[in-house]
Amino acid sequence: MSLVNLxxxxxxxxxxDDYDIDLIVxxxxxxxxxxxxxxxxxMADYLPDFAAGVQKGDLLIGGHNFGYGHPHYPAMRAMxxxxxxxxxxxxxxxxxxxxxxxxxxxxxxxxGIRAATAxxxxxxxxxxxxxxxxxxxxxxxxLQPFSESERGMLDxxxxxxxxxRRVVPAS
Amino acid sequence: MPQTMTEKILARAAGxxxxxPGEEITARPDFVIAYDxxxxxxxxxxxxxxxxxxxxxxSPERFVLFIDHMVPATAxxxxxxxxxxxxxxxxQGVPVHEREGIGHQVxxxxxxxxxxxxxxxxxxxxxxxxxxxxxxxxxxxxxLESFVTETLTLTVPATVKVELTGTxxxxxxxxxxxxxxxxxxxxxxxxxxxxxLCGPVIDAMSIEGRQTLCGQAMFLGATTMLIAPDAxxxxxxxxxxxxALDPVYPDADASYDSVVTIDVSTLEPIVVIPPSPANTRxxxxxxxxxxxxxxxxxxxxxxxxxxxxxxxxxRGRRIQPGFQLHVVPTSKAIMAAAAREGLIEVLVExxxxxxxxxxxxxxxxxxxxxDGQRAVSTGTLNTPGRMGSVDSEIYxxxxxxxxxxxxxxxxxxxxxxLAAAREGxxx
Numbered sequence: 380m381s382l383v384n385l386x387x388x389x390x391x392x393x394x395x396d397d398y399d400i401d402l403i404v405x406x407x408x409x410x411x412x413x414x415x416x417x418x419x420x421x422m423a424d425y426l427p428d429f430a431a432g433v434q435k436g437d438l439l440i441g442g443h444n445f446g447y448g449h450p451h452y453p454a455m456r457a458m459x460x461x462x463x464x465x466x467x468x469x470x471x472x473x474x475x476x477x478x479x480x481x482x483x484x485x486x487x488x489x490x491g492i493r494a495a496t497a498x499x500x501x502x503x504x505x506x507x508x509x510x511x512x513x514x515x516x517x518x519x520x521x522l523q524p525f526s527e528s529e530r531g532m533l534d535x536x537x538x539x540x541x542x543x544r545r546v547v548p549a550s
Numbered sequence: 551m552p553q554t555m556t557e558k559i560l561a562r563a564a565g566x567x568x569x570x571p572g573e574e575i576t577a578r579p580d581f582v583i584a585y586d587x588x589x590x591x592x593x594x595x596x597x598x599x600x601x602x603x604x605x606x607x608x609s610p611e612r613f614v615l616f617i618d619h620m621v622p623a624t625a626x627x628x629x630x631x632x633x634x635x636x637x638x639x640x641x642q643g644v645p646v647h648e649r650e651g652i653g654h655q656v657x658x659x660x661x662x663x664x665x666x667x668x669x670x671x672x673x674x675x676x677x678x679x680x681x682x683x684x685x686x687x688x689x690x691x692x693x694l695e696s697f698v699t700e701t702l703t704l705t706v707p708a709t710v711k712v713e714l715t716g717t718x719x720x721x722x723x724x725x726x727x728x729x730x731x732x733x734x735x736x737x738x739x740x741x742x743x744x745x746x747l748c749g750p751v752i753d754a755m756s757i758e759g760r761q762t763l764c765g766q767a768m769f770l771g772a773t774t775m776l777i778a779p780d781a782x783x784x785x786x787x788x789x790x791x792x793x794a795l796d797p798v799y800p801d802a803d804a805s806y807d808s809v810v811t812i813d814v815s816t817l818e819p820i821v822v823i824p825p826s827p828a829n830t831r832x833x834x835x836x837x838x839x840x841x842x843x844x845x846x847x848x849x850x851x852x853x854x855x856x857x858x859x860x861x862x863x864x865r866g867r868r869i870q871p872g873f874q875l876h877v878v879p880t881s882k883a884i885m886a887a888a889a890r891e892g893l894i895e896v897l898v899e900x901x902x903x904x905x906x907x908x909x910x911x912x913x914x915x916x917x918x919x920x921d922g923q924r925a926v927s928t929g930t931l932n933t934p935g936r937m938g939s940v941d942s943e944i945y946x947x948x949x950x951x952x953x954x955x956x957x958x959x960x961x962x963x964x965x966x967x968l969a970a971a972r973e974g975x976x977x
Contacts, residue, residue, distance in 0.1 A: 406935030444738035478690040528703040
């Protein structure tokens with residue numbers, strides 16, 4: 380398995396810097412463990428029918444230091460369940476970045492992405508050329524490449540399969 | 551080639567002559583530290599065995615576990631988690647420290663804060679071991695790698711040197727200094743970097759104050775924060791350190807990502823307003839705001855100097871009727887020392903509720919707030935819902951401010967109380 384190039388719509392553009400991702404499901408809901416229940420609540424404070432409108436492969440766009448604070452896992456669990464394939468942001472908070480990368484979920488640092496994207500725009504991410512392209516405007520931005528282990532985790536689908544590859548080398 | 555403390559510690563842990571920022575390395579942590587928490591330790595134990603077939607972790611002497619959350623348990627499920635932790639520790643030969651205090655503090659007391667050591671945890675507040683010159687890093691679920699492989703892969707962070715100059719005014723504490731740093735430098739200023747702290751303010755600061763500063767590193771975006779060991783550090787760790795290592799110091803001409811100098815001479819007490827730890831404000835702009843509960847504790851504050859200053863404010867006074875003041879010493883050792891000093895008596899007589907050490911007040915599992923309530927807190931975070939209802943509010947401040955606010959039922963400046971107490975002593 381390997382990381383596949385992405386193509387999806389910007390399901391949401393978070394305008395805020397230092398965005399606390401707990402707000403995605405609402406702090407009151409972060410202890411919910413049922414992923415369907417969480418997914419139904421995602422972004423309900425922003426747009427009541429957000430969950431219904433997401434298509435598999437859609438993307439989220441964020442600002443600087445996205446995921447600041449104590450980033451709990453329910454927000455992105457909910458988003459993955461809805462079909463969100465990645466978050467592309469100006470930059471990420473380290474704890475959030477490490478946590479989601481270890482889940483095999485791509486967090487793509489891409490300076491300039493927020494200003495270059497409107498909600499609903501179709502975007503592609505090419506992991507070989509490190510390019511993010513806005514298909515509406517034609518604008519291309521460069522993403523910041525992953526480290527070897529980050530890329531390894533994303534290729535493998537998360538920390539556990541990645542470690543299995545390292546600990547038990549394929550014969 | 552000159553190196554920062556971070557580069558030296560990581561180079562040793564990676565078994566290399568040197569490492570450079572941006573380079574990915576596989577390093578062997580000297581210590582793998584964790585507290586039991588659902589979805590973390592219980593899952594690590596299971597995955598280590600079931601996914602990797604590891605019946606026994608190698609070098610169990612590097613591991614240490616703390617039971618500091620859900621203490622005491624309030625539901626059978628919580629106690630079940632603790633049983634799993636105790637059983638795993640016994641089976642693996644890994645020490646489990648229970649009811650001794652908040653793990654990040656107890657880790658230092660037990661000698662896991664060895665200067666020059668590399669320590670990992672899933673929780674980022676472990677960075678407070680940096681007060682002792684330990685590179686301590688919160689890798690979240692990435693810590694599983696250390697359970698399985700004895701190592702951790704990480705990118706060597708660049709280092710930001712922050713020099714704190716001047717002299718702190720009375721009533722201004724490490725807590726104020728940290729949040730002032732967030733205000734001046736910005737909450738994203740040190741993303742993926744390490745902060746090495748130095749300067750006359752650090753030299754004069756207690757070990758406890760340094761722990762407070764280093765433990766909050768994540769709110770600058772930093773991977774961790776470090777202070778070069780001095781005589782105070784070496785006195786503290788002597789006879790405690792779990793392993794023999796030479797302390798590590800930065801080279802005078804080490805290369806830093808940036809150097810920031812902050813003069814704190816005119817700094818006054820601050821308050822961090824909801825909903826984010828990024829919202830540092832001057833206390834004077836918020837005095838008079840009605841508050842209903844106060845929390846003095848957590849891994850960030852709740853040490854002896856915090857209890858002492860609170861007792862100074864509260865001695866011979868009574869807190870507002872109806873105000874709930876919760877004082878939770880950070881460790882058993884601190885609680886015992888506070889009792890010997892008579893601080894507990896002063897706090898109790900003023901109307902405080904004293905609890906044995908526990909992490910549970912910090913995240914609202916105990917002393918939960920209801921809709922519309924407001925807290926002054928020395929906890930780590932002020933996100934709505936952190937201490938109960940999402941419609942309650944948390945104002946982060948230093949221990950003296952918590953105490954003064956408890957007297958008035960409003961956010962209050964502790965300095966008049968401290969001045970009165972200090973004049974009383976002089977007279």
